[in-house]
Amino acid sequence: xxxxxxxxxxxxxxxxxxxxxxxxxxxxxxxxxxxxxxxxxxxxxxxxxxxxxxxxxxxxxxxxxxxxxxxxxxxxxxxxxxxxxxxxxxxxxxxxxxxxxxxxxxxxxxxxxxxxxxxxxxxxxxxxxxxxxxxxxxxxxxxxxxxxxxxxxxxxxxxxxxxxxxxxxxxxxxxxxxxxxxxxxxxxxxxxxxxxxxxxxxxxxxxxxxxxxxxxxxxxxxxxxxxxxxxxxxxxxxxxxxxxxxxxxxxxxxxxxxxxxxxxxxxxxxxxxxxxxxxxxxxxxxxxxxxxxxxxxxxxxxxxxxxxxxxxxxxxxxxxxxxxxx
Amino acid sequence: xxxxxxxxxxxxxxxxxxxxxxxxxxxxxxxxxxxxxxxxxxxxxxxxxxxxxxxxxxxxxxxxxxxxxxxxxxxxxxxxxxxxxxxxxxxxxxxxxxxxxxxxxxxxxxxxxxxxxxxxxxxxxxxxxxxxxxxxxxxxxxxxxxxxxxxxxxxxxxxxxxxxxxxxxxxxxxxxxxxxxxxxxxxxxxxxxxxxxxxxxxxxxxxxxxxxxxxxxxxxxxxxxxxxxxxxxxxxxxxxxxxxxxxxxxxxxxxxx
Numbered sequence: 188x189x190x191x192x193x194x195x196x197x198x199x200x201x202x203x204x205x206x207x208x209x210x211x212x213x214x215x216x217x218x219x220x221x222x223x224x225x226x227x228x229x230x231x232x233x234x235x236x237x238x239x240x241x242x243x244x245x246x247x248x249x250x251x252x253x254x255x256x257x258x259x260x261x262x263x264x265x266x267x268x269x270x271x272x273x274x275x276x277x278x279x280x281x282x283x284x285x286x287x288x289x290x291x292x293x294x295x296x297x298x299x300x301x302x303x304x305x306x307x308x309x310x311x312x313x314x315x316x317x318x319x320x321x322x323x324x325x326x327x328x329x330x331x332x333x334x335x336x337x338x339x340x341x342x343x344x345x346x347x348x349x350x351x352x353x354x355x356x357x358x359x360x361x362x363x364x365x366x367x368x369x370x371x372x373x374x375x376x377x378x379x380x381x382x383x384x385x386x387x388x389x390x391x392x393x394x395x396x397x398x399x400x401x402x403x404x405x406x407x408x409x410x411x412x413x414x415x416x417x418x419x420x421x422x423x424x425x426x427x428x429x430x431x432x433x434x435x436x437x438x439x440x441x442x443x444x445x446x447x448x449x450x451x452x453x454x455x456x457x458x459x460x461x462x463x464x465x466x467x468x469x470x471x472x473x474x475x476x477x478x479x480x481x482x483x484x485x486x487x488x489x490x491x492x493x494x495x496x497x498x499x500x501x502x503x504x505x506x507x508x509x510x511x512x513x
Numbered sequence: 514x515x516x517x518x519x520x521x522x523x524x525x526x527x528x529x530x531x532x533x534x535x536x537x538x539x540x541x542x543x544x545x546x547x548x549x550x551x552x553x554x555x556x557x558x559x560x561x562x563x564x565x566x567x568x569x570x571x572x573x574x575x576x577x578x579x580x581x582x583x584x585x586x587x588x589x590x591x592x593x594x595x596x597x598x599x600x601x602x603x604x605x606x607x608x609x610x611x612x613x614x615x616x617x618x619x620x621x622x623x624x625x626x627x628x629x630x631x632x633x634x635x636x637x638x639x640x641x642x643x644x645x646x647x648x649x650x651x652x653x654x655x656x657x658x659x660x661x662x663x664x665x666x667x668x669x670x671x672x673x674x675x676x677x678x679x680x681x682x683x684x685x686x687x688x689x690x691x692x693x694x695x696x697x698x699x700x701x702x703x704x705x706x707x708x709x710x711x712x713x714x715x716x717x718x719x720x721x722x723x724x725x726x727x728x729x730x731x732x733x734x735x736x737x738x739x740x741x742x743x744x745x746x747x748x749x750x751x752x753x754x755x756x757x758x759x760x761x762x763x764x765x766x767x768x769x770x
Contacts (some may be wrong), residue, residue, distance in 0.1 A: 198577045219562075239574065245573060245574050245577065273603075293754050293758065294757075295758045296757055296758075296761035297757065297761050298719065299573060300573055300763075301717070301762075301763075302713065302715060303517060303573060303577055304517075304709040304710075304713055305709075305713055305757065306715065307706060307709060308706060308709055308710050308750055308753055309750065309752070309754075311668060311706050312747055312750035315747055316747060316748075345610070419671050433702065433706070435579040437519075437577075437578075440574075440577065440578065440581075441578060441581070444574060444575075444578050468713040474589045474592065474593055476586075476588060477585070477586055477590065477593075479582075479585055479590035480581070480583065480584070480586035480587075480589065481586060482582070482587030483578060483581065483582025483585070484580065484582040484583060484586070485578055486563065486582075487571075487575050487578050487579040487582065488564070488567055488579070511572040
């Protein structure tokens with residue numbers, strides 16, 4: 188990449204962030220909420236990228252941790268008043284991480300196709316716990332009666348009943364998590380995860396206890412998914428078992444793969460495109476899933492490498508040369 | 514065939530809906546099942562040629578994703594064609610009775626009939642794979658595709674047939690189940706996940722493992738419902754967790770993976 192291109196990229200990024208900062212001032216509440224939802228799903232997508240893209244673990248049950256955290260905040264909030272964010276958020280994230288740790292101990296004993304099936308099965312188990320028992324309102328789900336309060340000492344920092352303030356909280360969170368994951372992936376720990384993806388046997392021969400690394404990655408991904416789930420519950424004010432259904436797990440996997448597994452930015456782009464498609468298709472027809480399914484099938488058949496590879500492939504198509512297919 | 518197909522549950526659902534639709538058109542359950550089997554075989558064949566053919570060389574991730582997309586399509590098409598209502602199918606008279614076991618207990622004839630059909634199918638499939646010429650080609654093909662092809666066997670056709678047979682079996686299971694467990698939208702994904710659990714417990718690539726797994730799961734589910742009604746849904750997965758701890762590769766798996 189040339190120096191000018193790098194400058195251009197930096198400029199575009201700065202413009203994008205600036206745009207996102209001023210956006211809620213201009214737009215209607217509907218769009219603010221929609222983009223806030225995109226942020227939540229973006230964090231969710233980033234968390235799964237750590238597993239699928241970096242470590243090579245295809246989890247088809249990632250919605251479980253998202254849902255567990257969403258339920259935690261709904262169940263922890265007392266009937267009488269709001270719960271402090273400083274208590275609710277860590278609890279929700281820790282619970283999600285704990286569930287991920289427990290599930291990870293089992294599922295990481297398997298590989299390949301097995302791993303996909305077992306993660307799906309365990310997430311379904313979590314789904315049934317909330318769906319069939321009275322723990323969280325059964326199949327109807329429950330409302331989050333009070334949004335968490337955010338205070339510093341006695342001063343209220345944020346009012347989370349306002350979508351605009353949630354929007355900014357999420358924008359900051361997303362940025363922090365993005366940077367955190369970038370640093371993590373570039374760290375020696377991330378290098379080991381990369382190594383496991385390309386050749387686990389070799390990593391074992393080199394003396395790495397790969398199981399522990401995978402478990403750590405799995406737990407961390409669960410925690411970040413929980414972080415997203417917490418904000419989902421706060422944003423929309425209710426939770427249902429559908430949050431952990433395998434459709435959600437499929438959707439988040441779709442976001443990651445749409446992005447092309449190349450880098451964290453791809454996973455974010457995948458989330459944006461996913462929410463966009465969902466909105467457009469829902470406007471068009473009641474049977475929007477038909478279109479969504481069609482797009483997925485066509486994307487897999489004709490677009491290996493995902494969205495990130497698209498510009499490269501397009502330019503190859505126009506100018507000729509290597510199309511960059513793996 | 515070494516391919517992971519999430520849409521398999523949809524074929525099960527499809528079978529049940531085919532049975533329902535054809536019965537209401539033709540009026541005869543047996544004719545409807547016969548026609549349904551033919552139709553689902555054709556559908557499987559066409560799908561393999563159009564879509565699944567391209568998946569053999571892709572990684573699991575893409576297989577999962579594509580078949581997930583197919584599920585969405587199947588579900589919506591079903592919803593468009595027959596709506597989201599729950600349907601039931603009436604049993605033919607001679608199967609709808611039940612056998613009295615004691616004064617208060619009885620067992621429905623249809624369930625006995627179903628068990629007999631399933632056992633017959635399992636034995637039939639085993640004999641087909643192990644003893645026939647086509648079965649031999651299939652086994653060889655799953656072992657080394659290129660080699661089989663260079664021996665002059667049309668491996669593509671064989672794959673299409675195998676896939677279509679898989680679809681037919683799933684659809685047939687759906688048809689059999691339709692009279693006892695009502696025809697409803699969510700049936701596909703339910704059965705898919707249970708099938709996965711069965712395969713994980715039994716071990717991939719082993720028909721006997723699948724049988725053993727389904728017996729275990731059936732037992733766990735039934736006793737779970739009696740002993741802890743609230744946690745019946747979870748019992749099945751606890752069995753799976755225990756098996757994973759003890760033998761991660763499944764009870765009857767042949768060596769690694």
